[in-house]
Amino acid sequence: MNQRVLFSSIRLVLLSLIVLGLAYSMAVFAVGQLFFSYKANGSLVTSGNKIIGSSLIGQNFTSPKYFQGRPSATTPTYNAEASGPSNYGPTSPLLLEEVKSNLERILKENPGISASQVPPELVESSASGLDPDISPASAYLQVPRVARVNHISATVLRNYIRQNTTSRFLGIFGTEYVNVLNLNMEVLKLDHKH
Amino acid sequence: MTWQGSIQVFIVLIILIPIAMLLGSYMYRFLEGGKTFADRPFKRLEKGAYKFCGVNPDSEMVWTRYLFALLSVNLAGFVILMILLALQPVLPWFNPAHMTRVPFWTNLNTSISFITNTNWQNYSGETTLSYLSQIWLTVQQFLSPVSGICMLLVVVRGFSRSSCKTVGNFWRDFIRTIIWLAIPIAFIGAIVLLALGSPDNFNAYTVAHTLQGHRQVIAQGPVASMTSIMQLGDNGGGFFNANAAHPYAAPNAASLIFQLILGMSIPVSCIFLFGKMIKDKLQIRPILLVMGVLFIAGTLLMYHYEAAGNPALTAHGIHLASTQNYEGKDSRFGIGTSTLFNNSTTAVSWGSVAASNDSMTPLGGLIPLFNMMTGEVIFGSWGVGMVGMIAYAILTLFLAGLMVGRTPEYLGKKIESFEVKMSVLSMVVPSLAILVLSALSVALPAGRSGIFNHGPHGLSEVLYAFASGVGNNGSAFGGLNAASPWYSATVGIAMLLGRFAMYIPLMAMGSSLAKKQKIPTTAGTFPTHGILFSVLLGGTVLVVGVLIFFPALALGPLAEQFAAQAGKLF
Numbered sequence: 001m002n003q004r005v006l007f008s009s010i011r012l013v014l015l016s017l018i019v020l021g022l023a024y025s026m027a028v029f030a031v032g033q034l035f036f037s038y039k040a041n042g043s044l045v046t047s048g049n050k051i052i053g054s055s056l057i058g059q060n061f062t063s064p065k066y067f068q069g070r071p072s073a074t075t076p077t078y079n080a081e082a083s084g085p086s087n088y089g090p091t092s093p094l095l096l097e098e099v100k101s102n103l104e105r106i107l108k109e110n111p112g113i114s115a116s117q118v119p120p121e122l123v124e125s126s127a128s129g130l131d132p133d134i135s136p137a138s139a140y141l142q143v144p145r146v147a148r149v150n151h152i153s154a155t156v157l158r159n160y161i162r163q164n165t166t167s168r169f170l171g172i173f174g175t176e177y178v179n180v181l182n183l184n185m186e187v188l189k190l191d192h193k194h
Numbered sequence: 195m196t197w198q199g200s201i202q203v204f205i206v207l208i209i210l211i212p213i214a215m216l217l218g219s220y221m222y223r224f225l226e227g228g229k230t231f232a233d234r235p236f237k238r239l240e241k242g243a244y245k246f247c248g249v250n251p252d253s254e255m256v257w258t259r260y261l262f263a264l265l266s267v268n269l270a271g272f273v274i275l276m277i278l279l280a281l282q283p284v285l286p287w288f289n290p291a292h293m294t295r296v297p298f299w300t301n302l303n304t305s306i307s308f309i310t311n312t313n314w315q316n317y318s319g320e321t322t323l324s325y326l327s328q329i330w331l332t333v334q335q336f337l338s339p340v341s342g343i344c345m346l347l348v349v350v351r352g353f354s355r356s357s358c359k360t361v362g363n364f365w366r367d368f369i370r371t372i373i374w375l376a377i378p379i380a381f382i383g384a385i386v387l388l389a390l391g392s393p394d395n396f397n398a399y400t401v402a403h404t405l406q407g408h409r410q411v412i413a414q415g416p417v418a419s420m421t422s423i424m425q426l427g428d429n430g431g432g433f434f435n436a437n438a439a440h441p442y443a444a445p446n447a448a449s450l451i452f453q454l455i456l457g458m459s460i461p462v463s464c465i466f467l468f469g470k471m472i473k474d475k476l477q478i479r480p481i482l483l484v485m486g487v488l489f490i491a492g493t494l495l496m497y498h499y500e501a502a503g504n505p506a507l508t509a510h511g512i513h514l515a516s517t518q519n520y521e522g523k524d525s526r527f528g529i530g531t532s533t534l535f536n537n538s539t540t541a542v543s544w545g546s547v548a549a550s551n552d553s554m555t556p557l558g559g560l561i562p563l564f565n566m567m568t569g570e571v572i573f574g575s576w577g578v579g580m581v582g583m584i585a586y587a588i589l590t591l592f593l594a595g596l597m598v599g600r601t602p603e604y605l606g607k608k609i610e611s612f613e614v615k616m617s618v619l620s621m622v623v624p625s626l627a628i629l630v631l632s633a634l635s636v637a638l639p640a641g642r643s644g645i646f647n648h649g650p651h652g653l654s655e656v657l658y659a660f661a662s663g664v665g666n667n668g669s670a671f672g673g674l675n676a677a678s679p680w681y682s683a684t685v686g687i688a689m690l691l692g693r694f695a696m697y698i699p700l701m702a703m704g705s706s707l708a709k710k711q712k713i714p715t716t717a718g719t720f721p722t723h724g725i726l727f728s729v730l731l732g733g734t735v736l737v738v739g740v741l742i743f744f745p746a747l748a749l750g751p752l753a754e755q756f757a758a759q760a761g762k763l764f
Contacts, residue, residue, distance in 0.1 A: 004248070005263050008365070009270040011247045013337070016372075017274070021333040024377070028384040028419035032394040042393040042400060042414045042442070051402045056391065056441040057412055059404040066406065070525065080412040081399060082321050083436035085522040085550035087673035089647035089654075090504045091754055093763040095521060095553075099512055116513055120503070121520040127439035127532075127549045133525040137515065166446075166526075172198045172205060174447025175528025184405055 045181065054080075058132040059181055064109055065149045066187065067134070067142050069180040070121055071102050074129035085127045099123050110145050117141060133177035136165050152190045160186050195501045199530025203493040206534070207486060209455060210462050217459060218466025224374040225347065225367060226471060236373050243369050251369070254360035257348060257705035261698065263364040264344055268309050271337055276305045278330045282323070289324035290398035291413075296322060299682035304331075306686045310693040311338035311575060313424065313431030313545055313668035314685060316676035320413035320434050325396055331431060332420050336380070339427035339460075339576040340371045345697050346464055346577030349584060350471045352707030353605040361705050375460070376427065383422035383456050390452065391445035394418040417442050425453040428461065428575035430545025430668040438535065438548040439524050447531050450548055454535055457544040461573040464580040472605050476723035481583050484732040488572045489541050492561045496533040499558035509761030519558070522550025533558070536669075540565040541572035543579065545668030552647065552655065552671040556754035559671070560747065563658050566665040567628070568739040569621055569696075575666065581700055583731075585617040587722065588703075590734040592617075594720055603719060606712040616703035623695035625742045628660045631684050632746065635660075640680040646673030649764025650757065654750040663688030 032040030043055045053059050060078040061068045072078045073086035088095035102123035103115060122138045139161045147154040161178055164186075168174050223230050230236075244251050255263070278285075279301045283294045296304070300317050307314040308331055319328065348361045355361075388394055393414050400412040417433045421443050424431055434440040444450040465485070469478040503517030523532045532549040539545055540562035551559055565572055571582035588604060592614045595602035602609040635641030635656045645652040658671040663685040670676065676685065721727065757764070 002262070006266050006270070008247045008249045009263070009266040010274070012243075012267055012369075013270045013274050013333075015243060015246050016333050016337055017278075017330065020336040020372070020377070021329045024336075024381065024423075025329050025332060025416050025419045027381065028388070028422075029394050029396065029416060031385055032388045032418060036388045039391050040388055040394045040418070041397065042395070042412060043391060043445075044400060044402070051400060053402040053404050053410060054400075054412055056445050057410070058441070059406065059410060060408055061406055063406055078410065080410055082318060083413075083434050083440050084318065085436065085439070085553060085672065087550055087552040087646055087671070088521060089552060089649075089651035089673070089754075089764075090519075090521075090555050091506050091649055091651055091758050091763050092647050095504075096507065096510055096512075096763060099507060103512070103514075117515055119515045119520075120518050121523075121525055123514065124519070124521040126520075127522045127524045127547075128434075128436040128441060130436070130441055131524045131526075132441055135525060168198060169447040169451065172202055173451050174526055174531050177525045181405070188405070 053181060055179060055181060056132055058130045061180065061184060064145055066184045067139060067146055067180055069134055070131040071098065071123065071125040072129040072131070073125040078130060080130055083128050083130055085129065086125045098125065110141060112144065113141060132181060133179055136161060136176055136178055139178045139183060146187060150187060150191045152187070156190060157187070195497060196530065199497055199501070199528070200494065202530055202534050203490055206451070206454060206458070210458055213455070213459050214462035215466050217463035219470060221375065221463060221467045222470035224370050230374065232374065232378070239373050240369060243373070244365065247365070249365040251363055251366040253363060255363055256359055257361045257701050260348060260361050260364045261701055264341055267337070267368070268341065271334055272305050272309045275308060275330060275334060276301055279304065279327055282327050285324070285326055288326040288329070288396055290396070291324070293322060293324040293327070296327070299679045300677055303682040303686050306689050307668065308334035308431060309338055310666050310689045311342065311427070311429060312663060312666040312689045313429040314663055314670065314676070314689065315431055315668070316682060318435030319432065325415050328415060328420055328433060332423060335420070335423045335427050335429040335431065336372060336376050338429065340368055340376065341697070342575055342577035343371045344368055344577070345701055346468070346581050348701045349581050349704035350468050352704035353607055354471045354473070355708040356710065356712045358708045361708055376423070380423040380426050383426055384418045386452055387418040387422055387449060390449040392418040392421060392449065393442055414442065421453070422456070424546060425457045425544060426460070428457055428542060428544040430539065432546050437546045439550070441524070444548060446526055450527060450531060450535055454538055458538065458542050458573060460576050461542050461579050464577050468580055474605065477605060479723050480728035480731055481580070483728045484735065485572050485579070485583065487732060488735070489537070492541060492565055492572065493534050493537040496537045496558050496561040497530055499555045500529050500533050502555070504555050504758065505755070506758035506761060506763065509759065519553070519555055522553030524549070536562060537565065539669050540667055541570070543570045543575035543665060543667050545662070547669050550672060551658065551669060552673045556751045556758055559654060560751040562669065563654065563661055563747070563751065564739060564743070566661040566667050567625070567743045568735050569624065570665045570667060571735060578666070578696070582696075585620050585700060586735050587731055588613055588617040589621070589738070590727070590731045591720065591722070593734065594730060600718065603713060604722060606715070607707050607710050608713060612706050613703050616699040619699040620696045621738065624664045624692050627664050627688055627691045627695070628657070629742070629746060631660045631688055632656050635680070635684065638680075640678070644675035644678045644681050646675065647764070650750050650754040651764065653746070654754065657746055657750055659685055660688050664692035666692050
């Protein structure tokens with residue numbers, strides 16, 4: 001009797017491997033490829049026939065000509081093969097060091113800005129290490145620098161940011177943000193125009 | 195704190211209640227007799243499953259047989275999962291990233307973790323597992339939560355049946371829950387997640403050449419299918435290391451809120467299922483009220499502390515545009531939605547996080563820790579939270595009975611020494627496991643060497659690991675080196691103790707109650723649907739949690755808060 005129960009359990013698990021494992025995964029895969037093929041394949045962004053990234057995955061921007069994203073705690077930064085946060089605790093000296101050095105860099109690269117204008121997300125690292133977005137405030141803060149280095153109009157950039165800010169879901173959930181990769185692709189486009 | 199951030203939790207609950215009412219009565223119909231709209235196709239599948247497994251779904255079982263069948267499915271799942279993960283290097287399919295051997299300790303810990311519905315992950319998905327291995331884990335994400343529903347059914351049948359030796363048929367309860375509930379909702383959920391932006395493919399990792407000219411390798415995979423069942427089943431084992439914070443797992447706030455509702459829907463439905471089964475809807479009220487109040491309070495407190503920010507930074511002269519603590523949080527969720535999700539993940543016990551718990555402020559991180567220490571009765575995972583609350587209700591009535599010197603009764607059944615003992619056992623053993631294993635870990639070099647952050651925060655990391663393991667939650671203060679043999683083994687023990695030291699006594703209690711006769715309500719019966727009982731029940735949950743854990747919490751998060759205000763770093 002007890003042996004029969006064990007046998008039945010093994011069969012139940014084997015059946016599950018086929019139905020809940022393989023069949024379920026394949027069914028979802030098929031629906032994705034048929035109806036949502038862009039999203040199901042990772043929302044990849046191409047230029048010509050080169051893949052330049054995914055609109056959902058943040059990239060490392062360090063050059064002053066680009067808008068810069070959040071600090072990333074992955075090794076190396078924005079490593080889309082190994083996501084993760086810094087795990088620095090609130091009383092960790094590493095956290096203070098990170099915030100201080102990021103703040104210093106931002107103040108140096110964006111003259112005329114004071115620390116009290118810098119949103120915390122620009123100096124504190126993200127949860128995924130791959131955060132593709134920044135707040136509108138963080139984008140506006142970088143407009144003068146990006147406009148100057150690329151010789152493009154700051155007003156045009158500000159307008160672009162305003163029009164491409166994603167608002168809260170249903171006006172309530174989440175927060176407002178701008179996608180950094182899209183922003184920088186616009187910068188390149190404007191740069192090519194003149 | 196913004197008004198949008200503060201009202202989110204209320205809106206989520208308002209959306210959830212009608213969903214849970216519908217689902218609860220649907221569950222009642224397919225589990226306890228009655229018709230549902232989907233019977234025709236599902237009954238065929240059901241018959242096939244019984245035939246394949248060679249089981250008889252009609253014979254009633256005594257509780258020991260029921261438990262034996264449940265344990266044997268868990269055991270079979272564990273052994274087969276361990277074998278399949280060990281075979282990863284030789285199975286040639288769905289492994290484009292050429293993942294190799296899964297280390298033994300990781301395999302052992304992961305297999306325990308996924309059969310106990312904990313989904314504690316001491317590996318990172320995108321660097322350790324092939325797509326095929328992720329699919330094997332998905333299977334346990336279907337199976338492991340269903341055990342919780344079985345336990346709920348046994349316990350609640352204790353009240354709904356009288357003078358009855360048996361508690362139901364395990365195979366019927368288990369297989370019906372999978373076919374009627376888990377498969378259809380997980381499939382629809384996966385499609386919604388696809389529509390909201392999550393990928394689902396078996397492609398090799400994509401190589402991109404970024405705007406600034408770097409090479410970026412982007413890990414992908416069958417993300418939507420796994421994410422759907424991991425949230426629905428309150429599993430929490432994410433595809434990626436960053437779990438729900440990863441932009442592929444939750445590309446926007448809409449996706450995250452959908453996952454939140456997916457995760458909460460069945461635990462809240464279990465409360466309504468309970469009301470249907472005992473045929474007394476008024477009894478739902480105190481349980482819903484206590485869970486709801488604790489849930490709202492936890493969410494708002496956590497939001498408050500994270501919005502107020504890290505006092506240590508202010509003490510060191512960092513004054514930014516706002517004080518909000520953005521370390522370990524992603525921009526698209528902001529503080530409000532991140533904290534709502536992370537509070538829910540420990541209250542409802544799904545364990546996937548949208549923000550780093552390790553980087554929360556001391557008091558912000560205290561909230562999820564405390565949620566788990568109450569035994570995860572603030573909704574809890576499938577059936578488990580509801581049963582935990584019944585155990586607390588029995589303890590509350592026992593305490594109230596002591597005050598007036600009367601044998602307590604609950605839902606028409608006399609509560610005697612056996613029931614009280616079993617309820618208390620189900621609370622004491624897990625709590626003891628958290629404290630003893632934490633104490634050993636900070637006392638022994640093997641445990642201390644795995645701690646990432648120093649000072650009181652290190653103790654919080656260790657406490658959190660064991661609270662999460664015992665609570666079968668699976669979320670983590672991620673800094674801890676959970677992959678070391680010490681933590682693999684001890685957290686493994688914690689997960690097993692947390693699950694079975696709760697299931698076994700409470701199922702025994704259910705059987706003992708089912709054997710008793712119903713007694714009529716008299717003027718002397720303490721009514722258990724009013725506000726007085728609600729206050730007592732809520733008080734018992736808080737007092738038991740605080741009494742057991744206050745000393746440990748004082749040395750961890752509370753000490754850290756004072757240190758942070760003084761600007762002391764460790």
